[in-house]
Amino acid sequence: MSFSIPPLPRSSGINSSGNLEVAGCDVVELAKEFGTPLFIYDEEQIRESCREYRRAFATRTDHFDIVYASKAFSCIALCQLIGQEGLSLDVASGGELHTALKAWFPPENIYLHGNANSYEELERAVRNEVGRIVIDSVDELAALDRIAGEQGRRQRVLLRITPGIEAHTHDFIQTGKLDSKFGFCLADGVAEEAVAAAMAADNLELEGLHSHIGSQIFSLEPFARTIAVMASFAAQCNKQYGFECRLLDVGGGLGVAYTGSDEPAGADELAKTIVNSVRDEFGRAGLPVPRIAVEPGRSIVANAGITAYTIEAVKTIPGVKTYVAVSGGMSDNLRPMLYGAQYEALIASRPKAEPTMTAAVAGKHCESGDIIIRETGLADPRPGEILVTPSTGAYGYSMASNYNGQRRPAVIFVKEKQARVIIRRESYEDLVHLHERLE
Numbered sequence: 001m002s003f004s005i006p007p008l009p010r011s012s013g014i015n016s017s018g019n020l021e022v023a024g025c026d027v028v029e030l031a032k033e034f035g036t037p038l039f040i041y042d043e044e045q046i047r048e049s050c051r052e053y054r055r056a057f058a059t060r061t062d063h064f065d066i067v068y069a070s071k072a073f074s075c076i077a078l079c080q081l082i083g084q085e086g087l088s089l090d091v092a093s094g095g096e097l098h099t100a101l102k103a104w105f106p107p108e109n110i111y112l113h114g115n116a117n118s119y120e121e122l123e124r125a126v127r128n129e130v131g132r133i134v135i136d137s138v139d140e141l142a143a144l145d146r147i148a149g150e151q152g153r154r155q156r157v158l159l160r161i162t163p164g165i166e167a168h169t170h171d172f173i174q175t176g177k178l179d180s181k182f183g184f185c186l187a188d189g190v191a192e193e194a195v196a197a198a199m200a201a202d203n204l205e206l207e208g209l210h211s212h213i214g215s216q217i218f219s220l221e222p223f224a225r226t227i228a229v230m231a232s233f234a235a236q237c238n239k240q241y242g243f244e245c246r247l248l249d250v251g252g253g254l255g256v257a258y259t260g261s262d263e264p265a266g267a268d269e270l271a272k273t274i275v276n277s278v279r280d281e282f283g284r285a286g287l288p289v290p291r292i293a294v295e296p297g298r299s300i301v302a303n304a305g306i307t308a309y310t311i312e313a314v315k316t317i318p319g320v321k322t323y324v325a326v327s328g329g330m331s332d333n334l335r336p337m338l339y340g341a342q343y344e345a346l347i348a349s350r351p352k353a354e355p356t357m358t359a360a361v362a363g364k365h366c367e368s369g370d371i372i373i374r375e376t377g378l379a380d381p382r383p384g385e386i387l388v389t390p391s392t393g394a395y396g397y398s399m400a401s402n403y404n405g406q407r408r409p410a411v412i413f414v415k416e417k418q419a420r421v422i423i424r425r426e427s428y429e430d431l432v433h434l435h436e437r438l439e
């Protein structure tokens with residue numbers, strides 16, 4: 001029987017034991033086999049999301065690049081999958097670059113980002129022949145020019161521009177407004193000077209411009225406004241310096257459903273807005289239409305992933321509330337604590353049962369704020385049972401920590417009734433692996 005709460009993976013269903021299954025795998029059994037917390041990804045759904053993005057753009061233009069933002073979730077297997085699906089990869093640090101290279105991801109299809117890349121990170125990127133580096137400051141520009149020169153290479157670069165657009169999302173994940181630590185602002189000629197400097201740099205090839213206005217964005221209109229701003233900036237630089245914007249990278253940010261009441265736009269609507277706006281705005285500015293890059297992270301992986309927890313305790317404070325305490329928490333999903341993000345929950349062995357109570361789902365960490373869900377309806381939760389939170393595939397594992405000595409969870413891919421570990425669960429020994437003794 002298929003079973004759908006919107007954020008659950010599409011292959012979810014209820015099996016003959018009455019348990020939640022994903023891609024034909026019983027979630028209760030998976031929890032038993034791999035331990036909890038456990039990240040479970042429907043591999044086909046990630047692949048299908050990649051294909052949806054490609055289709056959405058391919059039906060509208062020949063000149064595009066879908067660049068998966070690996071900060072949403074990165075590991076060797078996922079980088080391999082992204083490469084197999086023909087996407088490019090956004091890495092935001094030497095570490096994410098290392099993971100990509102370990103997966104033999106083609107370096108020419110990698111974009112390096114970051115507002116504080118070290119000399120070593122830039123040097124490593126150039127040495128590994130990373131396709132594009134998105135420059136965020138004049139200091140980075142100068143350092144990169146020097147590094148590329150030292151290595152006898154001409155590095156392709158984009159400039160990250162802060163378009164001054166406010167997207168309607170949480171303040172912490174808004175990046176395109178004027179007061180931002182990211183990119184070159186358009187005020188007072190700062191961005192223009194950066195274009196001039198990049199064009200003049202001996203060892204850099206300025207291919208185009210980049211913007212990223214934020215994350216978990218539901219309204220597409222800010223993307224259109226951003227593109228208008230970028231086109232007019234490109235026109236201005238064309239007139240002044242003869243700059244040709246051959247690539248316009250509009251960043252990521254498409255929102256996803258975390259609960260049944262969220263209704264985000266899809267990749268197709270996003271592509272329509274972006275491709276039409278780029279055509280219209282560059283056309284109006286009298287410029288050739290550039291190749292378009294987008295950098296989806298969350299919308300590729302969020303809904304394909306769920307987390308399974310073991311219920312460890314159920315505690316009712318009479319007249320106040322019931323706390324359902326589970327085997328993970330802020331060490332595997334920091335989003336509720338950081339952004340007030342909302343999730344839903346269900347009991348894997350009774351996924352369709354009507355809620356019998358309202359409860360808070362509490363994490364196991366020594367913090368009162370470690371609450372995964374403040375209030376949700378649950379069907380008679382009991383210790384030992386498996387509680388599932390849907391839509392945890394993005395920024396869950398990637399922001400995981402070892403707080404309170406918690407071992408980071410295993411991550412598995414499920415596909416056609418088979419489960420495979422793509423990141424093994426940390427052992428207690430892993431926790432002390434880097435420690436040195438005093439004597």
Ligand code: LLP
Nearest residue numbers: 069212215216252253254295296297298395
């Ligand atoms: N490109 C750039 C330059 C970015 O900074 C980001 C995300 C993306 C692409 C991907 O954005 P997405 O499509 O995933 O929205 N930890 C936060 C999200 C931080 C996003 C940071 N940058 C969260 O859990 O909501």
